Amino acid sequence: MHRFFSPTRRLHIRKQHMSARRRVRADDSDEDERPTRRSSNWFKDVQQQHRLSGKVLADVEVGRPSAQQRPSQQAPAAAASATAATPATVAAAPSGPKKVFSGLLAVAPVPFLASGAVNVIALNNYLAALKEDGVAAVYVNALWGGESYALTVQERIQVAEALSAGGAQLAIHVSSSSLAETVVLAKHAAQLRGVAAVVVSIPRNSYSRDLVGLEDALDFINEVAHAVPSTPLFVEHDDVIASFSLTELLQASSARGLVSNLRGAIARSNDLGDFSNAIATKAASITDVIYGGESNIAAAAFLGASSFAAREFSFIAPLYNKLIAAAQKGDAAATQKLQQQVAKFVSTVLAVVGNSEERRAAAAKVLTSLRSSTSFGAVRPPGARLTVHETSRLTDAFAEFVKSYTASTQAAKPPAPKPMKERDGYNGRLNGRILERIEFLESQIGIRNLASFFPHLRHPDGSWRKEYPTGANCNPARHIDHTILKAEATKKEITTLCNDAKTNNFFAVCVNGSRVAQCLDELRGTGVKVAAVIGFPLGAGTPKAKGREARELVELGAHEIDMVMNIGAMKDGNYKYVYEDVKAVVDAADPGIVKVIFETCLLTDTEIIDASILCVAAGAQFVKTSTGFNKNGATPEGLDIMLAVVGNEAETKAAGGVRDFATAAEYIGAGVSRIGTSSGVAIISGKPAGAGY
16 A cells, blocks of 8 residues: 555655664574575565466466366476476567657556446547547556556456557556466466557565565566566566665666566656666666656656656646657756646646545546546545545646646737738838849849839839729739649630639630630630740740740730749859740740749749849749749738839739638739639639639
8 A cells, every 4th residue: 555655654664664674684693593585485485376376367367177176187288387487587589679668658547437347438538538649658557546456357457458459559567466466467468459568566575564675576577577478578666665776676687687578667766866877777678768757757858768657648648748848858948837837737636635645546537537528437445535526626627727728839820911011012121122133133144224124113102003902892803814724624624714714704814735725716705815834834944945835825826925934043043044034935925925933932032033123124024923833822922022023014923822802802902913813713702712723
């Protein structure tokens, strides 16, 4: 019952135990009369008992007569098994074992029905909640919080099987007051799906109040290890029971080679020095040292812990995940803030139930019930039970915690986008920067007095701007280039595109070159223009190739050409090539209209300025934001720059991502002449738009 004592009481008991041992040894100087290590005889007695009772219990579990009942029929295999039960070194494990656990291991409470039976169904909801909360694994039938002390062997098997069926990664605690039961539980656990490790506790000395010695513990652990040689074995170390540190245990096990499948430990002590030393232990087989204390998790993470076990992970795991991540990154400020949230919640719980271990276990069941939306029932007698009032207070405290935690983790809502008419470009605050780039580009492309192409820059008050209808007064239909550019577009879809354009009086349709003839035929006499894309969607062809493509489509009857700029050349700073690329298409497409697509999502603000200057210098009639086939489309930021540069010397087309009336109306009100979209019908009707250009 040591786990029901407060930490202070536990320390006091341990001091009493140690004082008693010193008194016994001081009073007894004759080693022949009494062994100094009394616990050795204890383990040998238990081990001898296991020779018989272990076989009987195993037979009962599988429902067959025991070897005691049929001695004459004992098979050779059974005899071999009995021989193998002696303490022996387990066969060497493969070299270089990998880490078994990482992250949080929730100490699972056991749900009980009103009848007192285990509520297996409730565990499914529990596992779903753990998965949602980012819990990596479940620690099953643990002594603290898991109530294994109050379960029968069959109930422990039942709980383990239920959690295994749920598909979780499991660490199953198997220790019992009986070595025979421990071995049966270990063998059963090793066969279950999802079991990553079998866990044994340092055994309690059943014959005296002395703390368990190192040799006895190693003998006990080795006996269990022999039963499950192919399964990683973990030992739960608690210095209230053990007379040795965790570091001493791991080092002794490694040095003597007694337990070759011992892969790690769960440290229940708050001795962070011992924990740090255990992590640093270079034992060949040890891969994991899990921190199982519940008060110094952040400190353990700072020291290098990568896996943690606690019952609080059953109901507030997201907070602990963040706390551990901050500590592992060395972010002291974030760690302190998150630790304060943990401390506040724990203090609230303790204010309700006090610091009693068994009442805290009862509180954990209530909180787990709330988190998983499934009743876990009360702690099985003689455990403490909470009153209705206390349960109500915990319910309110948990609701308040969820509310405050959610508020603290929700990202602050981004500020509302700045209206187009309040941006820097619209209000002339980019003019000086634009003029600097014009002066630079003059020498790059060999055009003198390039600033004369941009007379509006001499009027920073914006008086050069035209007035455009805004809001409800805006009619976006006459600004829409109704678009379909996907490679798999069929003839039928093109017909639908043209019918939509005729019905809604859109300005133009925009299609791939092979669909120009069909559109011209279906739109003849309607006034709807036909635009075709070239160099699409990469813009990486040569100027001559783009020019020939433009010329062919204009001669076919296309009214407008939407060309993709050579984006790579712009990124290279090859401004002359970009200028000549655009001019080649402008010359070839005459008298058609040329729109130059930038793919602004791939350009810096300065590159957008430069591209706009070069297009105006080359004689393009439009600058256009995007193909709609890259990571982003038109943005207010990119459009503001383009509008500020080209002024009235060229027009601007917003393409990609414009799918609603409000966005289209705002862009048009700021000076955008054309909207390239596949959602034209949705924009003018106010209906929701689907995915598309």
